[in-house]
Amino acid sequence: MSEDIAHSVEDLTGRNVATIAQLEYASHQHRTLGECVADGVAAAIGSWTFIITQSVLLALWMVLNIIAWIHHWDPYPFILLNLALSFQAAFAGPIIMMSQNRQTRQAEQRNRLDFRSIYWPSRSRPKFCACSKAVLVRIRRSDLRRPTDFGTGAEFRSTPARPVD
Numbered sequence: 351m352s353e354d355i356a357h358s359v360e361d362l363t364g365r366n367v368a369t370i371a372q373l374e375y376a377s378h379q380h381r382t383l384g385e386c387v388a389d390g391v392a393a394a395i396g397s398w399t400f401i402i403t404q405s406v407l408l409a410l411w412m413v414l415n416i417i418a419w420i421h422h423w424d425p426y427p428f429i430l431l432n433l434a435l436s437f438q439a440a441f442a443g444p445i446i447m448m449s450q451n452r453q454t455r456q457a458e459q460r461n462r463l464d465f466r467s468i469y470w471p472s473r474s475r476p477k478f479c480a481c482s483k484a485v486l487v488r489i490r491r492s493d494l495r496r497p498t499d500f501g502t503g504a505e506f507r508s509t510p511a512r513p514v515d
Contacts, residue, residue: 391442
């Protein structure tokens with residue numbers, strides 16, 4: 351009986367994983383152009399490559415304007431640089447939020463599926479409890495020993511682990 355329950359729980363879990371994979375694939379395939387652009391921009395801006403590249407470009411901008419070998423196109427206090435960074439921030443923030451909102455909607459779909467598959471059906475709950483109890487009985491019968499010192503793992507108790515009722 352416990353093996354039948356275990357198989358039904360495994361089947362339910364397998365179906366849930368397959369359904370989540372299908373939902374994520376469908377969501378990825380049906381993205382609009384704006385969502386694709388938002389995801390790409392968020393991925394690019396949120397990378398170390400972008401941060402390092404931008405830092406190098408900002409330092410280069412300031413050094414070239416301070417040294418001014420050719421021409422001061424943006425003298426200190428770098429008002430043009432400030433304008434460019436403000437422009438970047440004004441567009442980067444909302445674009446990143448669009449990407450995060452789409453990802454939040456996907457996470458909410460996964461959470462609803464998890465809720466429906468685990469907590470909603472009243473008939474699967476007793477099966478899960480019975481399966482858990484069967485596992486605990488098997489652990490109690492196998493006389494597992496637990497280490498008392500997790501650092502070395504050298505010492506073991508001679509008594510089996512106490513089963514949970």
